Amino acid sequence: MGKVMPLEGNNAIAEAMRQINPDVVAAYPITPSTEIVQTFAKFVADGKVTTNFVAVESEHSAMSACTAAAAAGGRVMNATSANGLALMWEILYITASLRQPVVLNLVNRALSGNINIHCDHSDGMGARDSGWIQIYGENAQEGYDNCIQCVAISEREDVRLPSMNCIDGFFVSHAYEMVEVEEDAAVQEWIGPYKPVRPLLDIKNPYTVGPLDLWDYYFEHKRNQLSAYPNAKEAIIEEGKRFGQAFGREYGLMECVDLEDAEVAVVALGSTAGMCKDVVADLRSKGVKAGLLKLRVFRPFPDAEIVAALRNCKAVAVFDRAASYGASYGPLYSEVAAAMYTRGANVPCVNIIYGLGGREIRPDQIADVYGKLNDIKTTGQPADPVSYVGVRG
């Protein structure tokens, strides 16, 4: 049995990292993820972990050191936010292409400019095509649980892809919650010992990593990499179940709240989904057939599963805490709508852009969205395809 502790989201993740005791952590502090590295550095200094902590001069160096340490054969972790992730951009692709199972704790924050340190998902969405698995947690408990699961998912032999454990900056990272922390030994037993594949430090079996890869092989290598993502999806489901068996908190690709008979539903990522649960409960008590699809896994994108969950709704709103500049819709909406269209689900879908740069969203604003969906359902009239909730003017 674990123990329940009052922890901030950042400290919950640092606690998971202490229990995982990775071989290498190379990180550069950036708000709002700083506390993860700060707390973990203390664990290193106090001898609570045997991790080699590499102090670097930038996030680009941090990710480079992590990727190299993983190639050398280590279990490797990291943390960052926003512009820090953007500075890692070049290396993110390399980590995934080299199939190194690095786990990066991403505390979601708005990307500059203008300069803003508060929550939105523009950092994670900016890295959405870099090849990393992306799991979004709703609260500190999920940040802790997902951190442990990311290790197991990434290290599976048929996956070997890096993963991002995402939590919302400040709303989760700096808010105290009661978090159930498992026994150190139980976490170690659950993740198991690390078995590196072709470690560079195995000098008796040398190989070349990161070679020049031109028109004659690159396409095949990329197609080969693409074949790992369906495996990752299966791995996330299986490890989520295994986690549930061990610790009583089971996870899947998404969480469906009252979707079986829902007529109006929203799709949301991260902490907003938690607030949507309250709104759904309130609307249900008033007789509204409201539902929620809390998407946990954004990469690999579970398109078939999302369509199966939403196809019987009468109207759907997809919440994006990020804009896609120059595109017509937010990134989550684009993918949900493409999945619905491709799989013949003719459900009216609208896009809600909200909460950029840490702007809070209130339950009454979410309830208004459900109200608009109800209008679409009853009148059959198309609504604005995109609305900006919470912006002045």
Next chain:
Amino acid sequence: MSDRVYSKTAGWQDMAAGGVIPQAGNAEEYATGGWRTFRPVRDDEKCIDCLQCWIYCPDNAIKVIDQKVSGIPYDLVHCKGCGVCAAICPVKCIEMKPETDFEDEN
């Protein structure tokens, strides 16, 4: 994660995951001579076998047998035609000639 041997006819399923090259020490198998537009031609009469061309060659295209290069053909599969050997030669016995001079051979 498979460890397949590379071949230009192999499909994506046959590629090693991560694009690694599992067979170490295979640089010699990578033909770089196709990039060449000039080829070194050595006058063996002038060559003093100082081996500077061998030291400076960036691509192992100059072969040494019994501590001599004279009389031994260049490895044209790997020679990129960079001209470093001709530039470094103290007795100027190497001339870089355009590949078009050797069209009959090719």
